[in-house]
Amino acid sequence: xxxxxxxxxxxxxxxxxxxxxxxxxxxxxxxxxxxxxxxxxxxxxxxxxxxxxxxxxxxxxxxxxxxxxxxxxxxxxxxxxxxxxxxxxxxxxxx
Numbered sequence: 745x746x747x748x749x750x751x752x753x754x755x756x757x758x759x760x761x762x763x764x765x766x767x768x769x770x771x772x773x774x775x776x777x778x779x780x781x782x783x784x785x786x787x788x789x790x791x792x793x794x795x796x797x798x799x800x801x802x803x804x805x806x807x808x809x810x811x812x813x814x815x816x817x818x819x820x821x822x823x824x825x826x827x828x829x830x831x832x833x834x835x836x837x838x839x
Contacts, residue, residue, distance in 0.1 A: 755807075759792055771824035772831070 749755060773780040792798045795812040802810045821827040 757792075757798060759794075759798060768821060768824055768827045772827045775824055775828060 770780065770782050773782075792801055795814050798812050799810045819830075821830055
């Protein structure tokens with residue numbers, strides 16, 4: 745954040761949670777670079793993935809009245825080509 749929240753303000757944070765992109769990600773990367781190998785540190789082990797981790801982190805940072813909820817979203821890209829098409833068409837939202 746570049747500015748503090750106003751008193752009573754609301755912040756929205758989206759978490760990846762548990763995701764299963766390993767196989768489509770590897771297949772898509774190999775289409776771009778055939779010698780691609782997935783590094784064991786692909787996912788940041790320190791990242792917040794659950795409501796509990798988010799709440800703990802925000803409270804440790806000084807946030808009060810932290811409330812969170814979990815929702816499940818599924819996206820079917822069809823195959824690695826579909827994943828690449830989506831990725832390259834929406835790359836700004838991945839960064």
